[in-house]
Amino acid sequence: MLTISDVTKWKDSKGKKELLKHLRGQSLTWKEAVLAKCADCTCGYDDSKADCKIPDCPLYGHMPYRTVKTEKLKTERTEKQVKVTLKLAVLRPVRTKKAGRSICGE
Numbered sequence: 001m002l003t004i005s006d007v008t009k010w011k012d013s014k015g016k017k018e019l020l021k022h023l024r025g026q027s028l029t030w031k032e033a034v035l036a037k038c039a040d041c042t043c044g045y046d047d048s049k050a051d052c053k054i055p056d057c058p059l060y061g062h063m064p065y066r067t068v069k070t071e072k073l074k075t076e077r078t079e080k081q082v083k084v085t086l087k088l089a090v091l092r093p094v095r096t097k098k099a100g101r102s103i104c105g106e
Contacts, residue, residue, distance in 0.1 A: 002040060015039025034059050 004023045010016055015035035022028055022036045037059060039045070042052050054060055055068045077085075 007039075007044065010039075010044030013039060013044045016044055019044075034062055038063070 002019075002023070004020060007016060007020055007023065015038050018028060018032040018036035019039045021032065028036060038052065041054065041057070045052065049065050051065050051067045052060070052063065053067070055066070060066055060068075
């Protein structure tokens with residue numbers, strides 16, 4: 001398990017400060033958490049502009065210096081998703097644009 005004393009021995013690198021903050025039990029923003037995880041995974045890599053070359057990582061798609069481009073998410077909806085959307089549209093009350101109030105058959 002990684003400890004604070006281990007991380008303080010690393011050279012200064014992107015994510016080191018955020019990882020130390022996490023190890024001290026402080027809360028992190030989403031961006032800080034990503035930086036901390038990358039620093040943790042690469043053991044404090046020196047150059048933040050280097051590709052970690054771990055495309056299987058769920059955070060890899062957010063890495064700005066990645067060399068392997070991840071596929072775009074599917075935008076097509078399955079037949080089941082379309083059916084569920086239509087069912088929900090019938091069940092949800094219609095809202096007016098102006099007041100945001102329901103006009104359920106009034």
